[in-house]
Amino acid sequence: MLEILIMLIVAFKMLIGDKAKFLGLIFGIFLSSFLICQQSAIFLGLVERSYRLITDIPTPEIWVMDPGTEHIDKIREMSDSQIDKVRSVPGILWAAPLSMTYLPLKLSNGLFHEAQVVAIDQNSLLGAPQHMVKGVVESLRHEGGIILDQHAVQKALVTDGADGKPSYLKLGDSLEVADQYVVVVGIAQLTLGFYPQPIMYMAYQQYKNLTPFKNRHLGFILARVQPGENVEKVVQHIKDQTGLSAFTREGFKWRSIWYFLGTGVLINFGTTVLSGFLLGIAIVGIMFYMLTIDSLPFFAMLRALGATPLTIAQMIYFQALVAGIIGFGLGLGAATLAGQMIILSQGTIAFLFPPLILLLAAFTIVSINLLAARICIRRVLKEDPKIVMSK
Template identity: 30%
Template sequence: MRGILKLAYKLLVNDRAKFVTLLVGISFSVFLMIMMLSMFAGVLNRASSTVINIGAKIWVMDPAVNTVSNSIGLPDYTLDAVRSMHGVKYAVPLFSGGALVKLDNGTYQPVTVIGLDDSSLFGRPAMAEGRIEDIYAENSFIAVRDSEFSKLGNPSKGTTFELNDHRGVIVGTAQATTSSLFGIPTLYTTYYRAIQYIPNPRYTISYVLVEPKNVADVQQIQRQVQSLGYLALTREQFERRISNFYVFQTGLGMNIMLMTTISFIVGLSISGQTFYTFILENIDKFGALKAIGTSSRVLIFMILFQATFTALTGYGLGIGLSTLAMTLAKMRLPDYAAMLTYKNLLLALGMVVIIAGFSSYIGIRRVLRIESFDIFRG
């Protein structure tokens, strides 16, 4: 069997032009698929940036909420009710809202304001400059140093701005695990300062963040919250809810799926046509092998080996190219949101397997139909 594989390999790489064409077709297809899927994964990850950065285990919200940016205010009694529930270690309010700030140079910039619980500052970010305790100072805000930080004029400690005719002061900068999706900078302050500075409807609590006593209490807390007419989701469930909204209720999921499908069809057509041409050019060699007693099973094994070897090599090259492209893009473009995940790699691998199977099927059909006397008669 080792000799058969060696022969199949030599037949495959003997015509370098055809072999390179096969690799280029599959590599380009994998490159496009990975780029599309990684971009989609990055967008979905950034859509949940607030959930990831805050890090609460349970989020209590209105059942109509689909994304973290479109919160619906909760009555004040909701916070008290959740705090009194069995299994709740503690619960704190969170404000999340949009605002328009006037910078020192006179320009206006939309921002997202996160109001943390005044007592605990639960969900506070890791500080890059300054102290978190300075958030209690008058008019104080903390700017998040992410890809949108420059839109605030790269503020340093002591930088001032205006928010709804209120004076604001940057008392520090913080690091965020994930940047926001829509290109809007983020400011942290205390909960009560946020609701004083930003006009709000009657209900000002965007979310109630809950820390359960232990993991076993999570489902019980969810049932108790549901009895109040509200929704309690774990961090993973909330992220999945946000992802489902962008996948199924916006055009984003459909557009990415179409682009990925087109990339798959391109790779399928190029590899299939090229591999069929390769089989036709080597049909006399396969016929000679059949004439000297090589079984159809061995011939099929040779073709499967050739198709699999080409597909996996092209897959590796495509992954390498896409990883290099994403790395260079992130170095030059701070807002670039692509993220390589295991699911993307497995999905692309599955599509490559289909490409290899299709190419093998075309080659096998042609080889099994040849007759030895036709080869020698020619």
């Protein structure tokens, strides 16, 4: 045991002997870890936002839509008569309308924004925001009432006051939406969408009044099954009886994810993560190999003194482990710090760092280091100690 400990200490001193090469090795692992962790977290954050409306509306078990609807941002609207058809399906407890569109919003200073409008049933208020910061959702029943998302109120919808200081929207303020005035009756904490537009909730009837030019207004039908009914069977009944598309909450979430992944975003972020992997192989492989070449005389001396190939392999694997832990720890810490700064800044950049990313990054770095160590072990064991020492 003591001999192994001594050999590991020798291996560590050999690793840090050339400070420049050692720091270069650590930097390579750090950069690779940082890119893999950060870019993967941003990508997963964007994926989560692709189904944010489903996340913010947890009550319905079934989402019903026109067969031409592919995503919550790509809706083919239906006529209101479809609601009664869904309600008549056996096993349905209730069904409520919900729609989503984009309408122009004009601020008091004359600036325009394109707001994402979510229209919900004014009677049941199904689909209303779950986390109100100011006001109550029941105020949506008031004529012209709207609820805005907190992020937009604090960022995009801020205007300059008469004294030159920032002026924030508050309850009772008026806005112009689609050339008609509405009143802020609530501010809610919502999951940000994939696009950074302000999010606005209003009553379904008010939405119809704001868009009289549309023949159809209904985007989705939210439904819940009666107690004891099988959700999957009711979904199939809806499809067969109405001809509409119907999904469970989880099914619609995955449909939204697959649609999002088909937009090319996956390729962009995947390329960056792959670049981090290849960068790690290049830098770590080269720097670790150079350190090993510089240490060939020491390895030759150890072999001449009786060190077995297994001992040499253990020393090199130990060096790879130490470098990997230091570099990966720094990269993980930097990515986590960057993520916290993104979250605290309340910006539009998405960031989601589940344990899966940690495992993925750790597996990648371990693979890179083991590959580099394996190559170096073969190089060391290939050399004849007598020839190396004679040089």
